[in-house]
Amino acid sequence: MPVAIVRQGDYLIASVQSDLSDNEVLRLRDDLAERVGQLRLRGIIIDVGALDVIDSFVARSLRSIAVTARLRGADTVVVGIQPDVAIAMVQFRLNLEPLQAALDLDEALVVLDRSAHGEGEDGA
Amino acid sequence: MNRSDPPVVEPAEAHEDGTSLLPELIEYLRQHRTELRKEWVRRITDADLLRVMTPEEIFSEVTAVYDNYVDTLKTGSVETLQDYARDLSERIIPRGVETHEVLGIVLLLRDVLARSLFVKYQHDSDLLNRILDAYEPAANRIAVTVGVSFVEERERVIREQQEAIRELSTPVLQVRDRLLILPIIGVLDSQRARQLMEQLLAAIQTNRAKVVVIDITGVATIDVGVANHLVQTVEASRLMGASAIITGLSSKIAQTLVDLGVDLGMMRTVGDLQGGLEEAERLIGVKAKERHSVAGPEA
Numbered sequence: 438m439p440v441a442i443v444r445q446g447d448y449l450i451a452s453v454q455s456d457l458s459d460n461e462v463l464r465l466r467d468d469l470a471e472r473v474g475q476l477r478l479r480g481i482i483i484d485v486g487a488l489d490v491i492d493s494f495v496a497r498s499l500r501s502i503a504v505t506a507r508l509r510g511a512d513t514v515v516v517g518i519q520p521d522v523a524i525a526m527v528q529f530r531l532n533l534e535p536l537q538a539a540l541d542l543d544e545a546l547v548v549l550d551r552s553a554h555g556e557g558e559d560g561a
Numbered sequence: 562m563n564r565s566d567p568p569v570v571e572p573a574e575a576h577e578d579g580t581s582l583l584p585e586l587i588e589y590l591r592q593h594r595t596e597l598r599k600e601w602v603r604r605i606t607d608a609d610l611l612r613v614m615t616p617e618e619i620f621s622e623v624t625a626v627y628d629n630y631v632d633t634l635k636t637g638s639v640e641t642l643q644d645y646a647r648d649l650s651e652r653i654i655p656r657g658v659e660t661h662e663v664l665g666i667v668l669l670l671r672d673v674l675a676r677s678l679f680v681k682y683q684h685d686s687d688l689l690n691r692i693l694d695a696y697e698p699a700a701n702r703i704a705v706t707v708g709v710s711f712v713e714e715r716e717r718v719i720r721e722q723q724e725a726i727r728e729l730s731t732p733v734l735q736v737r738d739r740l741l742i743l744p745i746i747g748v749l750d751s752q753r754a755r756q757l758m759e760q761l762l763a764a765i766q767t768n769r770a771k772v773v774v775i776d777i778t779g780v781a782t783i784d785v786g787v788a789n790h791l792v793q794t795v796e797a798s799r800l801m802g803a804s805a806i807i808t809g810l811s812s813k814i815a816q817t818l819v820d821l822g823v824d825l826g827m828m829r830t831v832g833d834l835q836g837g838l839e840e841a842e843r844l845i846g847v848k849a850k851e852r853h854s855v856a857g858p859e860a
Contacts, residue, residue: 516802520762523797524755532796540769540802 440465442472447479448549449511450542454487462498469502473509480549481506482542486517496531503536512552514538514545582695583634586678590631593677598627601673608669610662614653622649626707630670634699639706646710654715663711667704674700731757733764739771740841742834746779754790758797765801772841773798776834778809788823795828804829804844808837 439454439461449472451465469481483499485491491499503513516539518526526532539545590597602623605611611619625645633642650663678696682689731753734742743761761773775794777783783791795805807830810818818825831837 515800518800520759520766520797520801523762523800524758524793526800527793527796533800538800538802540766544769544771544802 442468444476444478447477447553448482448546449473449476449478449480450482450484452484452487456488456490457495459494462495466498466502466505470505470509473506473511478511479553480511481513482545482549483513483515484517484542485515485522486519488522489519491518491522491526491531493529493531496526496533499533499536503533507535512537512549514548516541516545582692583699586692586696587631587635589678589681590634590674594627594631597673597677598623600677601627601670604669604673605666608665610665610669611658613656613658625649626666626670630703633703633706634696637699639702642703643706643710646707647714650711650714654711654718660708660712660715664704664708667707671700671704727753727756731760733760735764735768735770736774736838739769739845740838741765741768741770741773742776742838743773744776744779744834749780749783749787749790751786751790754787754794758790758794761794762797762801765798765803770803772844773803773805774834774837774841775805775807776809776837777807777814778811778834780809780814783814783817785821785823788818788821788825792823792825792828806831806837806840808832808834 439457441452441454443450443452449469451469453465457465472478473481481502483502485499488495499513499515506513514537515533518538537548539548598620602616602620605619605623606616614622626649629642629645633639653663675693675696678692679689682692726747732744734744736742741761741764743757745757749757761775764770765773775791777791780787791807795807798805805828807828810830810832829840831840
């Protein structure tokens with residue numbers, strides 16, 4: 438599976454290495470949802486820097502990962518969207534709401550820390 | 562039908578004559594250079610063409626064109642004339658000479674010369690016909706060459722200027738760490754809007770920008786297309802992890818946007834650039850503080 442998933446503290450970092458097939462996207466979603474509850478995580482970071490294309494299916498899957506994870510108590514941040522990919526996405530009117538986006542891993546950690554602080558200690 | 566056989570020979574004769582007629586024609590144009598030139602200038606002035614140039618300038622250009630014209634008739638090669646026409650266009654385009662003037666002038670010369678040929682050969686209509694056979698194709702080719710050279714030169718100038726305007730008018734400036742300003746001045750079309758978006762996103766990536774202030778004080782009007790491009794730019798910035806603030810919406814543009822029903826609900830707008838920068842610093846300040854407070858325990 439072309440996605441490397443590593444754990445960092447209370448967060449899970451899923452790094453997508455290459456374009457995903459529809460099945461792989463679905464597997465990633467189930468995998469992440471499963472682990473969030475098991476490991477009592479507070480956040481998921483999905484790195485899509487290696488993707489040349491984010492189509493409507495991938496965008497919807499990312500959104501559903503975020504919603505599922507939220508129900509299990511974790512926030513999701515997408516990082517590394519390339520300029521070309523961003524332009525294509527807005528032109529096809531794909532949006533990632535309610536997902537948050539960040540430039541890179543550093544930024545994503547800041548975003549997650551902020552929401553963890555803002556929302557209290559229930560996850561810890 | 563069978564009677565048409567003998568006359569077939571005639572055009573061949575005429576053709577032979579035609580080739581020998583051209584030198585005669587050229588000689589005629591050389592000899593009457595002064596008066597034909599004067600006549601041409603008079604027609605140009607009467608037609609009220611080339612008003613941006615002084616009479617002396619017109620006369621010297623006219624002389625050069627006339628000589629080139631005769632040369633071209635003689636050699637049959639338009640290259641020298643083409644070079645001259647291009648050079649001439651380069652000089653007169655910045656002074657505001659219009660396409661219709663150039664075409665009008667070239668056609669006037671054609672008329673002046675044809676008219677004088679009529680006068681000279683009016684007693685011998687057969688010879689006149691053959692002279693015109695030799696003259697007309699060459700003259701038309703010259704008119705086309707000059708006209709096309711002028712238009713090509715004009716298009717080249719326009720292309721260069723468009724390029725220059727495009728490059729000049731879309732700077733992305735870093736004001737301080739992680740804060741970019743994009744001042745937009747002039748007319749926004751879809752090509753430029755797209756270019757702006759690309760530049761901005763690339764700048765967000767290289768400068769690791771957190772906040773972008775897009776100032777549209779210098780944009781006079783806005784339509785649905787441009788408004789949508791702005792919305793797209795804001796959304797694409799968000800996908801790259803940067804917040805965008807739009808400043809400098811004039812009351813007219815604000816009203817237009819409301820009338821058009823463009824949904825700007827997702828956009829953060831502030832009245833002027835100063836306010837936008839204050840808002841941006843506040844956003845960055847808040848974020849920087851958070852970064853400090855969490856840096857320790859995580860490490």
